[in-house]
Amino acid sequence: MEAMGGSSRGMSREKIITNLQQAVYILNFAVVCLVAGSMTFSIWRIVDAMEAEAFLNLIRVRPWKPRTIWIASITGYLCLVLLSCLGQLWEHKGKHVRFFITAGEMFLCIGTTVALNMNYNGLVLLVVADLVRGQRGSRQKLILGIAIVGLYTIVNYNLTGNYFNMIPWEAFLTGYHTSTQAFLKGTLSVLASMNLVLFILYMVMLIQGEYQERERIQNLNEQLEEANRKLKEYAVEAEKNAEMRERNRLAREIHDTLGHALTGIVAGVDACLTMIDLSPEATKQQLEKIGQVAREGMTDVRRSVKKLRPDALEKLELEEAIVKMLRDAGAASRAEIQFQNQVKPLRFHEDEEEVIYRVVQEATTNAIRHGHADKITISISKTDQWLTIRIEDNGIGCEKVEEGFGLKHMEERLSLLEGTLGYGSREGFYIIARIPIRWGEEHE
Amino acid sequence: MKEQDSEGNGFMRYGEKRMIWIPAVIGILLLSIAGGCICYSLWEKRQGTVLRFGMIAGSYWDVPTGNCYEVVDTAIRRFEEKHPGVRVEYVSGILKEDYSEWLAEQILLGEEPDVFMIPAGELDMLASLGVLKNLESLIEKDKEFESGNYYPGAYRYGNIRDIQYALPYESVPTLMFVNKTLLDREGIDMPGKDWTWEEFLAVSRQITRDADGDGLVDQFGCFDYGWKEAVNSNGIELFEKNGITSHFADSRVEAAIRFVRDLNEINEGYAVSAREFDQGKVAFRPFAFSEYRTYKPYPWRIKKYSDFEWDCIKLPAGPEGTGRSGLDTLLMGIGSRTGQEALAWEFIKELCYEEETQLHLLEASQGMPALRGAVESPLLQQVLGNDIPGNNNMNVEVIRQVMEEAVEAPNFRRYPAAMNLADGEISRMVNGGRSIDSGLLKLQREINGLLRQ
Numbered sequence: 001m002e003a004m005g006g007s008s009r010g011m012s013r014e015k016i017i018t019n020l021q022q023a024v025y026i027l028n029f030a031v032v033c034l035v036a037g038s039m040t041f042s043i044w045r046i047v048d049a050m051e052a053e054a055f056l057n058l059i060r061v062r063p064w065k066p067r068t069i070w071i072a073s074i075t076g077y078l079c080l081v082l083l084s085c086l087g088q089l090w091e092h093k094g095k096h097v098r099f100f101i102t103a104g105e106m107f108l109c110i111g112t113t114v115a116l117n118m119n120y121n122g123l124v125l126l127v128v129a130d131l132v133r134g135q136r137g138s139r140q141k142l143i144l145g146i147a148i149v150g151l152y153t154i155v156n157y158n159l160t161g162n163y164f165n166m167i168p169w170e171a172f173l174t175g176y177h178t179s180t181q182a183f184l185k186g187t188l189s190v191l192a193s194m195n196l197v198l199f200i201l202y203m204v205m206l207i208q209g210e211y212q213e214r215e216r217i218q219n220l221n222e223q224l225e226e227a228n229r230k231l232k233e234y235a236v237e238a239e240k241n242a243e244m245r246e247r248n249r250l251a252r253e254i255h256d257t258l259g260h261a262l263t264g265i266v267a268g269v270d271a272c273l274t275m276i277d278l279s280p281e282a283t284k285q286q287l288e289k290i291g292q293v294a295r296e297g298m299t300d301v302r303r304s305v306k307k308l309r310p311d312a313l314e315k316l317e318l319e320e321a322i323v324k325m326l327r328d329a330g331a332a333s334r335a336e337i338q339f340q341n342q343v344k345p346l347r348f349h350e351d352e353e354e355v356i357y358r359v360v361q362e363a364t365t366n367a368i369r370h371g372h373a374d375k376i377t378i379s380i381s382k383t384d385q386w387l388t389i390r391i392e393d394n395g396i397g398c399e400k401v402e403e404g405f406g407l408k409h410m411e412e413r414l415s416l417l418e419g420t421l422g423y424g425s426r427e428g429f430y431i432i433a434r435i436p437i438r439w440g441e442e443h444e
Numbered sequence: 445m446k447e448q449d450s451e452g453n454g455f456m457r458y459g460e461k462r463m464i465w466i467p468a469v470i471g472i473l474l475l476s477i478a479g480g481c482i483c484y485s486l487w488e489k490r491q492g493t494v495l496r497f498g499m500i501a502g503s504y505w506d507v508p509t510g511n512c513y514e515v516v517d518t519a520i521r522r523f524e525e526k527h528p529g530v531r532v533e534y535v536s537g538i539l540k541e542d543y544s545e546w547l548a549e550q551i552l553l554g555e556e557p558d559v560f561m562i563p564a565g566e567l568d569m570l571a572s573l574g575v576l577k578n579l580e581s582l583i584e585k586d587k588e589f590e591s592g593n594y595y596p597g598a599y600r601y602g603n604i605r606d607i608q609y610a611l612p613y614e615s616v617p618t619l620m621f622v623n624k625t626l627l628d629r630e631g632i633d634m635p636g637k638d639w640t641w642e643e644f645l646a647v648s649r650q651i652t653r654d655a656d657g658d659g660l661v662d663q664f665g666c667f668d669y670g671w672k673e674a675v676n677s678n679g680i681e682l683f684e685k686n687g688i689t690s691h692f693a694d695s696r697v698e699a700a701i702r703f704v705r706d707l708n709e710i711n712e713g714y715a716v717s718a719r720e721f722d723q724g725k726v727a728f729r730p731f732a733f734s735e736y737r738t739y740k741p742y743p744w745r746i747k748k749y750s751d752f753e754w755d756c757i758k759l760p761a762g763p764e765g766t767g768r769s770g771l772d773t774l775l776m777g778i779g780s781r782t783g784q785e786a787l788a789w790e791f792i793k794e795l796c797y798e799e800e801t802q803l804h805l806l807e808a809s810q811g812m813p814a815l816r817g818a819v820e821s822p823l824l825q826q827v828l829g830n831d832i833p834g835n836n837n838m839n840v841e842v843i844r845q846v847m848e849e850a851v852e853a854p855n856f857r858r859y860p861a862a863m864n865l866a867d868g869e870i871s872r873m874v875n876g877g878r879s880i881d882s883g884l885l886k887l888q889r890e891i892n893g894l895l896r897q
Contacts, residue, residue: 025466043552052548062573065554075477078470085467165574 013209020202021129025081027198028126031191032112035120035169036073038184040066042175055174061165063172069115076112080105080123084130091134098134105130106147110154119169122192124151125199133206253304261297265290306350318353319346322360326378333368340379343387348437355413355435356380356389362406363391363431371395371429382437389433397425407431495787497534498550498560500543504774505616505734505810514808519801523794530787551575558782559792562610562775567602568687568857570777576609577778582789583608589797597771598814601852605686610775611796612814614805617843617850618673618769620759621731623724625752626651626663635757637842638767641674641703644728644760645710651727652710666728667716669707671870672863673730674700676770676851678762682866687856688895692866692888696764698880703762705874724752731756732772733843734810758842771850773814812847819847862891 043066046055056062063069087101109127113120128148169188173181268290276283316324319341330337348356360378367373373395381388410433411421419435499516503509513536520532534557538546544563550556551573562570570576579602583589591599594612602610627634630651635643648665655663675682680696683689691697720726736756739748761767776796778788795801802818805811806827813819825840853859869887872878 022466047549047552050545050549052552053545056548056551056573057569060572062551062575066552068554071477071481075474078474078477082467082470082474085464085470089464089467 013205013212017202017205017209020198020205024126024129024195024198024202025084027191027195028123029077029081031120031122031188031195032073032077032116034184034188034191035116036070038176039063039117039119039169039172040070042172043069045175049175051175055171058174059167059171061167063117063167064115072115073112076108076115077123080108080112080126083108084126087130087134102131102134102147106151109151113154114164114166117166117169117172118156118164119166119172120188120192121152121156122195124148125195127151129199129202129206132203250304257297257300257304261293261300264293265297268293317345317347318357321357322346325357325361326364329364329368335368335374335376337364337376338378340377342379342381346380348387352387352417352435352437355417355419356387358413359389359410359431359433360391362410366406366431367391367393367395367429371397373428385436385438387435387437389435390430392428392430394428397427397429493530493784493787495530495532495559495784495791496557497532497791498543498547498557499534499536499538500540500561500563501537502539503734503810504540504561504614505732505738505772506540507734507738507810509738509810511808515801515804516795518804519794519798522798522800523791526794527787527790532791554781556779556781558779558784558788559776559795560779561613562777564772564774565855565860567610567775567777567855568604571604571607571609572857574780577780577782577785577788579608579611579778579789582778582785586789586793589793593797593816594814595771595816595819595847595850597847597850597852598773601771601773601855602775602777604855610777611792612773613776613796614802614809614811615771615773615814615847615850616732616734616811617771617846618730618759619733619736619756619843619846621729621736621754621756623727623752623754625724625754626727628753634755635760637758637845639758639760640767641677641760641762645703645706647727648707648710661712661714662720662725664714664716664720664726665710666707667718667721667726668729669704671701671704671874672770673759674704674762677759677765677767678703679765679768681851681854683854683856683859683862683895685854687854687858688892690862690888690891690895692891693885696762698884699764700762701870701873701880701884705876705880708874722749724749730759730769733812737810758846766849768849768851769846771847771852773852774811812843816847819844858895858897862894865891865894 043063046052064072083101083104087098087105090097090101105127109123113123128151131144131147173184176184268286272283272286272290275286323339326337326339329335347353364376364378367376371393373393375394377390377392379390381390407421407423410431414421414433414435417435419433422432422434424430497516497520499513502512516534520534523532524530535546540563543561544566547556547560547563556575562576567576583591591608595615598612598615599608602608602612622634624634627647632647632650635647644666651663651665652661653663654661675697678696678700680691680694680700682691682697684691716726721729733756759767759769776792778785778792782788797815799815799817799821802813802815803821803823805813806818806821806823818824824843828840828843866887869878869883869890873880873883
């Protein structure tokens with residue numbers, strides 16, 4: 001809703017700027033016509049009144065032909081406006097186009113002002129407005145500043161008119177009656193002031209627009225940050241919830257399976273203790289039942305544990321699960337991961353499979369996250385009853401192994417299976433895990 | 445980020461729709477202006493090659509004249525024969541007093557002629573306005589052209605700040621008019637070629653007296669001889685060529701002013717007028733060569749100075765000078781906006797450098813050709829001799845010497861103002877109202893100040 005409001009405000013502002021610009025174009029056209037026209041007509045009047053000699057004695061340089069003054073001023077000005085419009089239309093056509101248009105505008109501005117004998121310097125404002133609108137970055141601001149000062153200096157009659165041998169407007173005005181002179185001077189000064197007012201308005205609108213745009217972006221940024229923060233909170237909460245749910249499930253599971261079985265076993269053992277002297281035969285039967293309950297309990301426990309295993313391992317074979325996991329990791333990080341398995345089929349006990357899966361997963365994650373590797377090689381091989389997993393990468397390696405890399409965790413997992421873990425830096429980082437597999441033992 | 449972009453483009457499209465009509469309208473306007481300009485230049489081209497010439501009708505030297513177009517018309521005919529397809533046009537009938545205004549109007553309208561006469565004293569103004577073409581490069585390129593063929597004073601007059609902007613067409617030096625009848629009556633010989641201030645003063649003293657015995661002085665030594673003539677003939681130039689330094693405090697200026705004061709004192713305060721001169725009561729008067737040429741021959745000699753015999757000689761020399769006179773020169777220049785630089789140069793040379801034209805001037809005009817070759821031709825003797833039948837005419841050598849030595853008036857812009865100021869101050873000194881040496885120092889300071897403004 002807020003963004004919509006900002007946008008519609010922007011539209012109307014843009015419209016005002018466009019209107020202001022057109023007003024500036026038309027106003028300056030009027031001024032150029034007034035100044036050039038008064039100069040041209042003045043010459044004709046002076047000739048008609050036979051005051052040419054006196055006029056020549058008054059000035060320091062011969063004026064252009066009356067027709068030339070008129071044509072050059074109007075043509076120069078029209079070209080300037082044309083370039084100014086093209087500059088707006090081609091705003092996004094790149095640096096070079098903008099540079100040429102700006103240079104052209106400056107040239108035409110100076111040219112037209114000289115054609116007007118520097119008797120009107122308001123055209124600079126038009127060019128300055130275009131410069132300000134097109135400027136980007138702080139270095140350009142510096143260039144812009146220099147350009148504005150330079151332009152203003154060049155076209156200022158009081159500063160440079162003397163060196164350029166320009167004819168002051170007052171000299172031309174001598175061709176008119178005093179009241180006409182006053183009227184022309186007044187009109188020019190009003191028009192010039194209006195031009196200045198329009199320019200200031202234009203600049204205010206432009207700067208205001210820029211300010212509003214910046215404010216809007218800042219606003220959006222703040223909103224984004226807020227959303228991010230909330231998202232993080234949700235994530236933490238969700239994790240907590242999941243953990244809680246898992247704990248509850250475990251508690252229930254333990255209660256339902258182990259608790260149930262142990263209760264039965266405890267009760268059965270108590271019965272056996274009472275019965276053993278009276279009827280060893282009955283006790284024997286009783287113990288068999290207890291054994292049955294214990295076995296059933298164990299099955300239940302196994303089923304529960306199975307539910308805690310990683311998804312991929314639960315659904316897929318170990319090799320497929322590893323390949324899938326590596327593919328996902330590779331796709332996410334754009335690292336090239338090679339997996340060489342020399343042990344076929346890759347089927348072990350569940351606890352062994354899980355440790356293998358976890359070791360590969362952890363090592364790969366480390367290589368990508370900490371080593372910034374883009375090439376990782378994983379190989380699994382066997383020697384006697386030892387299964388060896390080698391994970392090598394071409395990342396930055398590390399001089400000193402820090403905590404939190406998950407190595408400790410891996411070591412713990414491996415030690416449960418009486419395995420070992422070795423690692424170090426050598427053109428990247430490498431990890432070697434060795435696990436004594438219970439080969440030939442039956443597994444489910 | 446993406447969203448913002450699309451929004452920006454949305455603005456753009458909105459702006460585009462509104463802005464597109466302005467370039468379209470301007471494009472059409474510009475095209476029509478270009479079309480107009482092309483049509484005009486095509487029309488102009490069809491007019492053929494025309495060289496425009498600006499000239500003064502009547503005499504430039506303020507004396508009655510016959511056909512003032514004769515020399516120019518002949519030169520134009522010759523030029524057009526040499527350059528087939530080229531036409532030279534001029535506006536006839538613009539008198540000297542209207543010419544400056546006419547030229548200024550043409551300049552303002554951007555229609556000044558390709559080659560034109562430069563009104564007296566306006567060279568600096570026209571040059572600094574950029575109206576006149578700098579001739580240096582044309583002179584340098586032209587192997588035939590030799591500036592040494594002109595009399596130095598005449599040629600220098602077309603030079604401003606070491607740049608030649610104009611060529612001399614004809615010149616008029618100042619001579620000394622002598623009333624021979626008066627001198628004869630007093631038993632005084634005609635002064636010689638190298639006469640001096642001393643002689644001038646002595647003759648004047650001798651002549652100034654009451655001839656008819658009515659108790660009033662009615663015969664005078666000289667009329668109209670001022671401090672400017674004295675300064676020129678005492679070998680000093682009042683101004684540096686750059687036009688910002690003057691030499692009024694020089695001892696030669698002081699001597700000239702003292703001399704003029706002595707000369708005036710002879711008249712004991714009586715102001716001699718032109719009427720007395722015309723009545724033949726004055727022995728000497730500085731006289732322009734053009735007047736000599738006009739009033740010496742028939743028919744004008746009957747109208748003026750018919751009661752006495754007269755002739756012209758060199759001005760008397762000061763103690764440190766040669767008696768050189770001032771030189772007035774009519775200049776011609778090329779407009780800087782001419783489209784036919786080469787043709788204009790050829791034409792200005794046809795008028796100012798071609799001996800045939802310059803010789804024609806000897807016959808048909810009242811001035812002196814600026815070209816030495818024309819003055820030194822036997823024609824001069826013939827022309828001057830024809831003018832004055834039966835008289836011991838003026839020594840041709842004298843006029844050549846005068847031309848050679850004559851010095852041009854400075855042509856910088858502030859010269860008239862400076863001379864105005866000097867005139868007032870110096871006439872006060874001459875009349876004894878002010879001390880000469882300290883007055884001149886002060887005057888020099890004032891004039892230098894004026895020149896530097």
